[in-house]
Amino acid sequence: MGYKTIIEDDIDILVAGAGLGGTGAAFEARYWGKDKKIVIAEKANIDRSGAVAQGLYAINCYMGTRFGENNPEDHVRYARIDLMGMVREDLAFDMARHVDSAVHQFEEWGLPIMRNTKTGAYLREGRWQIMIHGESYKPIVAEAAKKSADKVFNRVCVTHLLMDESKENRVAGAVGFNVRTGNYHVFKSKTVICGAGGASNIFKPRSVGEGAGRVWYAPWSSGSAYGLMIEAGAKMTQMENRIVLARFKDGYGPVGAYFLHLKTYTQNAYGEEYESKWFPALQEMVGKEYLDPEVSHRTHRPIPTCLRNHAIINEVNAGRGPIHMVTMEAFQDPHLEEIGWHNFLGMTVGQAVLWAATDVDPKYENPELTTSEPYVMGSHATGCGAWCSGPEDVSPDEYFWGYNRMTTIEGLFGAGDAVGGTPHAFSSGSFTEGRLAAKAACKYIDDGKAAGIRVTDAQINRRREEIYKPMETYRVYSNEVVAGSVNPNFINPRQGLDRLQKLMDEYCGGFGVNYMTNDKLLHIGLKKMAILGEDLDMVAASDVHELLRAWELKHRFLTSESVFQHTLFRKETRWPGYYYRGDAMKLDDANWHVLTVSRRDPKTGEYTMEKAPLYHLVGDVEKKPAE
Amino acid sequence: MPTFVYMTRCDGCGQCVDICPSDIMHIDKGLRRAYNIEPNMCWECYSCVKACPHHAIDVRGYADFAPLGHSVRVHRDEEKGTIAWRIKFRNGKKDMELLAPITTKPWGTCIPQLSEAAAPANDMRNSQLLFNEPKYVRMDEGGLHTLESNGLEIKEGVQY
Numbered sequence: 020m021g022y023k024t025i026i027e028d029d030i031d032i033l034v035a036g037a038g039l040g041g042t043g044a045a046f047e048a049r050y051w052g053k054d055k056k057i058v059i060a061e062k063a064n065i066d067r068s069g070a071v072a073q074g075l076y077a078i079n080c081y082m083g084t085r086f087g088e089n090n091p092e093d094h095v096r097y098a099r100i101d102l103m104g105m106v107r108e109d110l111a112f113d114m115a116r117h118v119d120s121a122v123h124q125f126e127e128w129g130l131p132i133m134r135n136t137k138t139g140a141y142l143r144e145g146r147w148q149i150m151i152h153g154e155s156y157k158p159i160v161a162e163a164a165k166k167s168a169d170k171v172f173n174r175v176c177v178t179h180l181l182m183d184e185s186k187e188n189r190v191a192g193a194v195g196f197n198v199r200t201g202n203y204h205v206f207k208s209k210t211v212i213c214g215a216g217g218a219s220n221i222f223k224p225r226s227v228g229e230g231a232g233r234v235w236y237a238p239w240s241s242g243s244a245y246g247l248m249i250e251a252g253a254k255m256t257q258m259e260n261r262i263v264l265a266r267f268k269d270g271y272g273p274v275g276a277y278f279l280h281l282k283t284y285t286q287n288a289y290g291e292e293y294e295s296k297w298f299p300a301l302q303e304m305v306g307k308e309y310l311d312p313e314v315s316h317r318t319h320r321p322i323p324t325c326l327r328n329h330a331i332i333n334e335v336n337a338g339r340g341p342i343h344m345v346t347m348e349a350f351q352d353p354h355l356e357e358i359g360w361h362n363f364l365g366m367t368v369g370q371a372v373l374w375a376a377t378d379v380d381p382k383y384e385n386p387e388l389t390t391s392e393p394y395v396m397g398s399h400a401t402g403c404g405a406w407c408s409g410p411e412d413v414s415p416d417e418y419f420w421g422y423n424r425m426t427t428i429e430g431l432f433g434a435g436d437a438v439g440g441t442p443h444a445f446s447s448g449s450f451t452e453g454r455l456a457a458k459a460a461c462k463y464i465d466d467g468k469a470a471g472i473r474v475t476d477a478q479i480n481r482r483r484e485e486i487y488k489p490m491e492t493y494r495v496y497s498n499e500v501v502a503g504s505v506n507p508n509f510i511n512p513r514q515g516l517d518r519l520q521k522l523m524d525e526y527c528g529g530f531g532v533n534y535m536t537n538d539k540l541l542h543i544g545l546k547k548m549a550i551l552g553e554d555l556d557m558v559a560a561s562d563v564h565e566l567l568r569a570w571e572l573k574h575r576f577l578t579s580e581s582v583f584q585h586t587l588f589r590k591e592t593r594w595p596g597y598y599y600r601g602d603a604m605k606l607d608d609a610n611w612h613v614l615t616v617s618r619r620d621p622k623t624g625e626y627t628m629e630k631a632p633l634y635h636l637v638g639d640v641e642k643k644p645a646e
Numbered sequence: 647m648p649t650f651v652y653m654t655r656c657d658g659c660g661q662c663v664d665i666c667p668s669d670i671m672h673i674d675k676g677l678r679r680a681y682n683i684e685p686n687m688c689w690e691c692y693s694c695v696k697a698c699p700h701h702a703i704d705v706r707g708y709a710d711f712a713p714l715g716h717s718v719r720v721h722r723d724e725e726k727g728t729i730a731w732r733i734k735f736r737n738g739k740k741d742m743e744l745l746a747p748i749t750t751k752p753w754g755t756c757i758p759q760l761s762e763a764a765a766p767a768n769d770m771r772n773s774q775l776l777f778n779e780p781k782y783v784r785m786d787e788g789g790l791h792t793l794e795s796n797g798l799e800i801k802e803g804v805q806y
């Protein structure tokens with residue numbers, strides 16, 4: 020294969036994946052590292068890449084301290100309750116105290132943020148969310164990143180991290196290939212900020228056939244942030260904490276603005292309120308501390324997202340589905356009707372297309388809701404990701420090893436979905452985490468921590484061979500059969516993805532089994548995963564585009580394996596409505612009020628699991644009265 | 647919904663190829679026009695639709711759940727800073743036009759060039775502050791929030 024090897028040397032900060040986290044990192048790095056070489060490697064085009072490619076209609080994480088609205092610790096407490104206690108509160112506090120400054124800059128850069136005409140404050144959708152006209156959110160933050168970076172490599176899929184050969188467990192850059200030219204790219208760098216995003220499409224989606232791209236998180240969210248870090252031996256946390264979304268059926272259009280701003284609500288197929296009747300039994304499962312509808316009714320305390328899912332799942336199983344969103348009242352107001360549609364056009368156009376195609380006019384008909392297949396990510400109502408150091412002025416010893424947002428691999432930082440234990444960061448929080456990581460990475464370099472990095476040609480050549488192996492496999496074996504996609508020697512990436520999704524669905528708690536699993540299923544699943552892993556050595560790619568799909572699949576596979584291991588380790592049902600351990604149906608604070616931490620040994624592929632203590636912010640009293 | 651390209655409108659300029667986040671808009675070598683090579687990896691994100699200078703790309707709802715006969719069209723204008731949508735229902739009963747701003751500033755002009763910003767002083771480096779903070783956090787009472795300033799402790803154990 021005549022692909023060129025292109026080496027980019029002497030990089031100080033390599034941003035691997037430039038979505039919301041990565042653009043924040045590249046932008047901020049220039050301030051702290053005026054003379055540093057900042058390079059971006061992005062598998063798509065930075066102007067429209069990642070989860071925010073089609074835009075957003077809301078910024079879901081904004082304190083509004085300037086308007087006297089919230090303090091960072093209020094947000095931490097909210098995230099804690101929503102995630103059933105499992106949050107890295109040092110990281111969450113740190114994100115929350117900086118996030119407003121990111122949002123204020125977005126507005127200055129031109130992002131249209133709606134205002135409350137009476138108060139002058141940003142227009143609130145809910146306590147944490149503000150409304151924006153965000154069709155161009157991604158191009159705007161991309162512009163900021165491009166102004167700061169020395170070089171942007173679009174269309175380079177990063178496949179592996181490079182590791183330093185003079186000091187163990189230290190990063191030295193990354194490698195990948197250009198998905199158009201096929202060229203091999205080597206980035207030698209003192210630090211890497213991984214912003215390669217979360218994972219869709221690892222559990223079997225509800226959509227089938229042509230519609231398989233209709234997933235809630237973008238189909239290009241390939242779990243690469245996890246794949247890259249796990250492969251290199253970084254410790255991961257809370258990977259069992261996959262998320263299931265209650266969304267409009269088929270289109271997966273967002274419901275936040277509908278609930279919070281349009282004040283729509285849900286009911287079962289027979290027009291009845293259904294949630295409250297599932298709560299007494301649910302309270303027995305999780306305890307009154309986590310579910311107390313009365314207190315939630317009186318105060319700001321939210322009912323955790325997963326528990327609301329639980330009510331939907333059970334109501335549907337009881338034969339009273341589908342669940343409907345009652346829009347017919349709100350949509351009589353033409354202004355609210357317009358907002359309802361804009362909300363989709365700004366971030367999930369497909370939902371508007373679907374309603375147009377099926378003649379669903381929410382003014383005259385209450386649309387259906389459904390629970391999605393699970394997703395693995397770390398910035399929404401879930402906190403999967405790498406085990407990272409917190410800021411020195413907040414973190415306890417167990418959570419601190421020198422540099423903010425640095426993983427357990429020296430010089431490797433994370434942002435956004437890549438960082439574990441930090442749910443409810445969303446777009447603005449992910450961008451903020453990128454900024455925090457960038458400052459810390461500059462300090463790491465200035466402290467001399469990256470001195471003497473050595474990468475041999477042997478490592479570079481070994482990775483090159485590995486990257487193109489799927490094309491070599493195709494070349495060698497494809498002519499053995501007359502034509503078609505069935506070959507006894509290999510599978511193609513789509514076939515591998517189908518197998519992975521089916522496995523995850525059936526053994527790890529997908530929608531097909533009502534999100535249920537147990538220790539036996541998980542053990543069988545892991546056995547089958549090991550064999551799939553062997554087959555993935557024989558995944559074949561007929562061209563460079565398919566090579567991209569092959570590597571996305573490998574990253575999804577590593578992510579999935581970690582989800583399996585974590586789900587097996589946490590022997591309790593912590594988040595009913597996200598998944599259930601049939602052999603341990605209760606929440607168990609006596610044994611499992613901990614964070615789960617894993618490490619995959621890069622040499623053997625063996626997993627070790629441990630429990631890490633949970634620290635909470637205390638001493639605060641909610642200063643604001645309930646609304 | 648997966649995209650498709652009208653034969654008579656596409657001139658093969660490649661803008662859609664350049665932007666598609668899923669890498670699925672490719673140029674057909676024989677016809678020298680673009681097409682969607684992998685509809686089941688399309689997110690109906692409309693990035694290509696918005697980018698096409700000839701409005702040659704449209705979407706047809708996913709075959710597994712969307713009936714034929716609808717239309718959602720878009721025109722995005724960076725200079726005017728607006729995006730215009732038109733939604734037509736299958737039964738013809740609804741035909742909506744919606745307009746939204748995409749930026750409040752002339753495109754790209756208000757983003758700072760940080761290489762030209764004043765360098766941070768050492769005490770700032772050693773603080774928890776980021777670029778343009780605390781000004782941009784706009785805490786009326788001054789600095790950045792800390793455990794101390796907010797009367798907090800971080801404690802191990804079970805806490806609800």
Ligand SMILES: Cc1cc2nc3c(=O)[nH]c(=O)nc-3n(C[C@H](O)[C@H](O)[C@H](O)COP(=O)(O)OP(=O)(O)OC[C@H]3O[C@@H](n4cnc5c(N)ncnc54)[C@H](O)[C@@H]3O)c2cc1C
Nearest residue numbers: 036038039040062068069070079177216243435436445446
């Ligand atoms: C439908 C939907 C609605 C949402 N609604 C809101 C909302 O209303 N408000 C809000 O604040 N947030 C919302 N979010 C969440 C928000 O989009 C995410 O929290 C945020 O984008 C996460 O940032 P990230 O940088 O971790 O990942 P991303 O923004 O997804 O960025 C990941 C980047 O890495 C790149 N990449 C991936 N793999 C590789 C690789 N192997 N090599 C190189 N590059 C790679 C990708 O192309 C991408 O650019 C929503 C998300 C979705 C999908």
Ligand code: SF4
Nearest residue numbers: 656657659660662698
């Ligand atoms: S952008 Fe439009 S005209 Fe250009 S190649 Fe794509 S479809 Fe054709």
Ligand code: SF4
Nearest residue numbers: 666688689691692694
């Ligand atoms: S709609 Fe989005 S994913 Fe689909 S082809 Fe266009 S740019 Fe690609």
